[in-house]
Amino acid sequence: MRFLKTLTALLLLLALAVPAGAETVVTSFYPVWIFALNLCDGLEGVEVRNLAAPETGCLHDYQLSAGDMRALAQADVFLINGAEMESYLTHVFDALPDLPVADASLGVKLLPSETGETTHNPHIWLDAENAVVMVNNLAEGLMAALPDRAEAIAANRDAYTARLTALDGELKETLAPVAGRKIVTFHEAFPYFAAAYGLEVAAVIAKEPGDALSPRELAELIATVRDLDCPPLFTEPQYADTAARTVADETGAGVWQLDPCVTGPADQVPLTFYEDVMRRNAETLLQAFGLGE
C-alpha cells in the first residue's frame, strides 16, 4: 500500500514537472537562442531554453553542468552552433543518444582557426549570410522535432531570413567605404565578419579569451600594432580591455568595441537583437575609421 502511495505521488510529481503538451527547445548559447526565439515566436506552449547563462559568452572551455544535462534530458530538440563551438558534444551524444540535435553550421563554408584548439573557426554567425543558412538549418531541426508546429515555424523562418538577407545587404553597403581596412580584434571572433564585409583582421589581442597577456606577448603585440601603422583596436564587451588599453597607450591606436553577439539580456530580449548588434558594429567601424556620423 505504501509502495502504491509512493508510486502515485511520484507519477503525480512527474506529471507536474512536465505539463501536458509542453514542448522544450534547448539552445547551446546566445546567438542560437536568438535565432530560435525568432523561429518559435508566437508558438504557444513551446519553451525555448538557453543552456549557457546569458553572460557566458562564447563556449570556449564551457563545461556541461548537471543542470544542463537535466535540461537536455527533457528537451525535444537541441539546437547548436556546430563548427566545433560546442566542444562537449560527444558527452551529450553518449548520455542522450536519442536526443535530436540540429547543427546550424551545416553547409556553411568554414574558415580555419588561426589561434584556437579547434581546426575551424566557429564564429560563423557574424556573417549575416551565414545566419540565413543557420536559421534554415535550425528550422529544419525544429520542424522535424515538432511536426505539429511546422507551418508556423516555416512562416517564422521565411520572415526572419528575409530580414537577415536585408541586413546582409545593408551591412555590405554601410561598410563599403572601409573595404580593405585592417583591424585588430580582441579574440578570434571576427574572421567571418571581416570576410563578408571586406575588412582584414590583421592581428588578434588574446589567443585564449580570458587569459591575461604575458609581458612578452604584450610587447610583441605593441610591435605588431606599430608595424601595422596603428589600426583601431577592438575590445569586446564580454572581456576586460586592459591589454587593448595598454597597447593603445603605447602606440596611440584608438580603442573601440565590437560585440560578437554572445551575451545579452536573459529575458524580454528584442527579437531584433542580432540585427541591432550587427548594425551597431557597422556604425562603430565607420566611426573608428573617422567616417561615422
Ligand SMILES: [Zn+2]
Ligand atoms: Zn569566441
